Amino acid sequence: MSEKAKKKLTPAQQEYQDFAQAREPKRSVLFNCVKAFFVGGSICLLGQFIQDFFIWNFDFTEKTAGNPTVAVLILLSVILTSAGLYDHFGQWAGAGTAVPVTGFANSIASAAIEHRTEGYVLGVGSNMFKLAGSVIVFGVFAAFVIALIKTTLAMLGGS
Amino acid sequence: MLQGHQTWVFKNRPVIVATGTVAGPFEGEGPLARDFDLLHDDLWLGQESYEKAERKMLEEACEQATSKAGIQKDDVQFFLSGDLVNQITPSSFAARTLAVPYLGMFGACSTSMESLALGSLIVNSGSAQRVMCAAVSHNATVEKQFRYPTEYGGQKPPTAQWTVTGAGVALLSAQGEGPRTTAATIGRVIDMGISDPFNMGSAMAPAAVDTITAHFRDLNIDAGYYDLIATGDLGRVGHGIARDLLKKHGIKIPDDRFTDCGILIYSEEQPVIAGGSGCGCSAVVTYGHLLNRMKKGELQRILVVATGALLSPLSYQQKDSIPCIAHAVTIEIDH
Amino acid sequence: MEIYFWAFVVGGLICVIGQLMLDVAMLTPSHVMSTLVVSGAVLGGFGLYEPLIEFAGAGATVPITSFGNSLLHGALTEAERTGLVGILTGIFEVTSAGISSAIIFGFLASLLFKSKG
Numbered sequence: 369m370s371e372k373a374k375k376k377l378t379p380a381q382q383e384y385q386d387f388a389q390a391r392e393p394k395r396s397v398l399f400n401c402v403k404a405f406f407v408g409g410s411i412c413l414l415g416q417f418i419q420d421f422f423i424w425n426f427d428f429t430e431k432t433a434g435n436p437t438v439a440v441l442i443l444l445s446v447i448l449t450s451a452g453l454y455d456h457f458g459q460w461a462g463a464g465t466a467v468p469v470t471g472f473a474n475s476i477a478s479a480a481i482e483h484r485t486e487g488y489v490l491g492v493g494s495n496m497f498k499l500a501g502s503v504i505v506f507g508v509f510a511a512f513v514i515a516l517i518k519t520t521l522a523m524l525g526g527s
Numbered sequence: 528m529l530q531g532h533q534t535w536v537f538k539n540r541p542v543i544v545a546t547g548t549v550a551g552p553f554e555g556e557g558p559l560a561r562d563f564d565l566l567h568d569d570l571w572l573g574q575e576s577y578e579k580a581e582r583k584m585l586e587e588a589c590e591q592a593t594s595k596a597g598i599q600k601d602d603v604q605f606f607l608s609g610d611l612v613n614q615i616t617p618s619s620f621a622a623r624t625l626a627v628p629y630l631g632m633f634g635a636c637s638t639s640m641e642s643l644a645l646g647s648l649i650v651n652s653g654s655a656q657r658v659m660c661a662a663v664s665h666n667a668t669v670e671k672q673f674r675y676p677t678e679y680g681g682q683k684p685p686t687a688q689w690t691v692t693g694a695g696v697a698l699l700s701a702q703g704e705g706p707r708t709t710a711a712t713i714g715r716v717i718d719m720g721i722s723d724p725f726n727m728g729s730a731m732a733p734a735a736v737d738t739i740t741a742h743f744r745d746l747n748i749d750a751g752y753y754d755l756i757a758t759g760d761l762g763r764v765g766h767g768i769a770r771d772l773l774k775k776h777g778i779k780i781p782d783d784r785f786t787d788c789g790i791l792i793y794s795e796e797q798p799v800i801a802g803g804s805g806c807g808c809s810a811v812v813t814y815g816h817l818l819n820r821m822k823k824g825e826l827q828r829i830l831v832v833a834t835g836a837l838l839s840p841l842s843y844q845q846k847d848s849i850p851c852i853a854h855a856v857t858i859e860i861d862h
Numbered sequence: 863m864e865i866y867f868w869a870f871v872v873g874g875l876i877c878v879i880g881q882l883m884l885d886v887a888m889l890t891p892s893h894v895m896s897t898l899v900v901s902g903a904v905l906g907g908f909g910l911y912e913p914l915i916e917f918a919g920a921g922a923t924v925p926i927t928s929f930g931n932s933l934l935h936g937a938l939t940e941a942e943r944t945g946l947v948g949i950l951t952g953i954f955e956v957t958s959a960g961i962s963s964a965i966i967f968g969f970l971a972s973l974l975f976k977s978k979g
Contacts, residue, residue: 376720377720378720380719381718381719381720382720384719384720384733384772385719385720385721385729387768387771387772387775388719388721388729388732388768389729391764391767391768391771392685392686392726392729392764392768393685393686393764393801394685395684395685395885397881397882397885397886400682400881400884400885401878401881401882401885404874404877404878404880404881405874405875405877405878406874407877408873408874408876408877408878408880408925409869409870409871409873409874409877409921410870411873411924412869412870412872412873412874412918412920412921412924412925413866413869413870413873413920413921414920415869415873415920415923415924416865416866416869416919416920416921417866418920419919419920419923434923434959435958435959435960436959437920437923437924438923438924438959438960438963439959439960439963441924442960442963442964442967443963443967446964446967446968446970446971449678449680449971450678450971450974450975451978452678452977452978452979454678454679454680455677455678455679455680455681457680458679458680458681458682459680459681459682459683459798460682461680461682462682462880462881462884462885463682463877463878463879463880463881463883463884463894464874464877464881465680466680466681466682466880466891466894466895467876467877467880467894467895467898467925467926468873468877468924468925468926469924469925469926469928469929469960471680471891471895471926472895472926472929472960472964473963473964473967473968474678474679474680475679475891476964476965476968477678477964477967477968477971477972478675478676478677478678478679478680478977479676479679479968480968480969480971480972481676481678481971481972481975481976481977482671482676482677482678482977483676483972484972484976484977485575485576485577485578488972488973492969492972496965496968496969498676499675499676499679499891499892500895500964502892502893502895502896503892503895503896503899503926503929504961505896506896506899506900507896507899507900507902507903507929507930507933508933508953508954510899510900510903510904510930510933510934511903511930511933511934511936511937511953512937512949512950512953514903514904514906514907514934515934515937515938515941515949515953516946516949517907518907518938519938519941519942519945519946519948519949520946570978570979571976577979666979667977667979676977677977677978677979678977678978681891682884682891723888
């Protein structure tokens with residue numbers, strides 16, 4: 369996408385952009401990755417503890433414990449979002465909080481809370497998936513295509 | 528009167544007889560807090576929505592200005608105001624409350640000087656006795672409309688800026704005492720192909736440079752004429768770029784006379800990344816802080832170059848770049 | 863015990879991939895999440911995601927990539943039972959917990975809380 373945009377720039381524009389880029393503060397990629405690693409890893413570790421808690425104390429197996437685990441993490445994320453704390457963690461941790469399922473929950477909860485002023489139907493209901501919508505759409509579509517290919521191949525292979 | 532290509536000279540020198548400045552919690556914790564008339568520690572201002580809070584701030588700022596001037600709203604002929612919200616509804620609703628004939632303005636973050644320039648033209652030409660020029664912005668309404676929900680945990684890059692929650696109003700009059708607007712340069716739209724809404728400073732810097740260049744050329748002056756030249760909201764990133772770009776174009780402005788409202792309004796410790804932005808930024812800093820300095824005798828002639836990024840959330844999604852503009856107004860005080 | 867270590871490391875590494883997409887590829891968070899979810903489905907299609915889950919536990923099930931894999935598995939499992947139409951009927955079976963709780967808790971949050979700016 370950025371390549372396409374660059375091709376349409378005039379020489380003057382390109383010259384300015386190079387000039388500006390040389391003067392912009394660079395993102396500290398390494399530091400951001402380190403932070404993302406630790407926070408993301410910790411959230412997954414927490415998820416592991418929660419999963420084991422459900423296996424040991426309830427009738428869940430390793431296969432089925434994933435569901436309540438995800439639900440608990442989502443609940444925690446929504447609570448932090450509602451308390452106005454998640455956005456500060458997110459600014460610091462970047463992908464560390466965005467990539468785990470907590471990020472998905474935060475995108476839904478934050479949009480829901482924000483649009484409450486437009487009412488529950490037109491505001492909350494319509495805007496809730498503003499950010500998470502593309503994840504669901506592309507996830508479902510990708511799963512559909514891949515499942516279609518695999519199932520068709522299996523059928524052809526079988527017959 | 529037109530001078531040069533795009534500059535007006537106000538021979539009758541309209542007076543800014545009073546100003547009103549209202550700001551929010553972050554601004555109240557900043558270094559200029561005491562220059563503002565009213566400070567709110569609640570982003571909602573006790574209202575039902577952020578948009579209504581923005582409207583309320585503007586109404587309060589107008590009230591401050593009229594009461595300081597000792598006049599009624601009916602004594603004002605025209606109200607010029609703008610903001611960043613879709614269809615500039617906060618300004619329009621405030622205008623409804625004021626019941627003053629209204630001209631809505633849109634220049635994004637350059638609105639403060641756009642309205643001051645036009646207001647000065649109106650008063651200077653004898654087309655009004657008094658005009659109120661205003662601009663307002665609110666951090667949450669802008670985040671909600673242009674970027675992400677306020678509680679969203681997205682990570683902003685180091686070039687991102689923090690929209691000022693503030694309303695600034697200037698009451699211009701044909702007679703009276705106070706700082707005077709003596710000239711204004713209307714900017715052209717400049718687009719250097721930057722399309723990242725988290726990097727407005729870089730996008731707007733060329734517009735500021737273009738307007739400053741035009742201003743000096745039209746009036747045949749240089750930076751030495753001014754005690755201070757302040758850009759509206761280029762922030763730490765954009766301001767540095769503008770300074771270097773000016774040098775590259777052969778325009779010398781001494782570093783101690785060249786500043787930016789987005790840098791002045793917040794302290795280094797505040798988590799505002801590259802600095803303040805928004806219509807309210809240049810409005811409250813100019814009408815609160817800079818005019819106070821003038822009244823104290825610290826500054827005699829200043830040039831305020833408010834800069835705006837004329838994008839919409841839709842234009843960004845449609846892969847358009849960010850066109851920018853800058854309007855400059857000369858404010859002088861007689862001692 | 864080992865699984866705790868790998869949950870931390872693998873989960874952390876997937877987040878690092880996300881961070882690189884944000885900082886180096888300069889993608890928006892929505893683009894990053896959408897890409898990761900599709901990647902999870904693709905890896906699942908090649909039979910690579912289940913072994914990762916065996917190996918790293920929550921390090922593979924907590925990141926959003928797992929969502930893509932679960933969507934695919936729901937589809938495949940149902941398709942095995944009822945043929946091609948099972949792809950449509952089964953997609954949300956495994957991910958129901960995640961999506962339902964996000965919607966329900968998100969909506970409850972909007973009922974109870976105002977944003978803090």
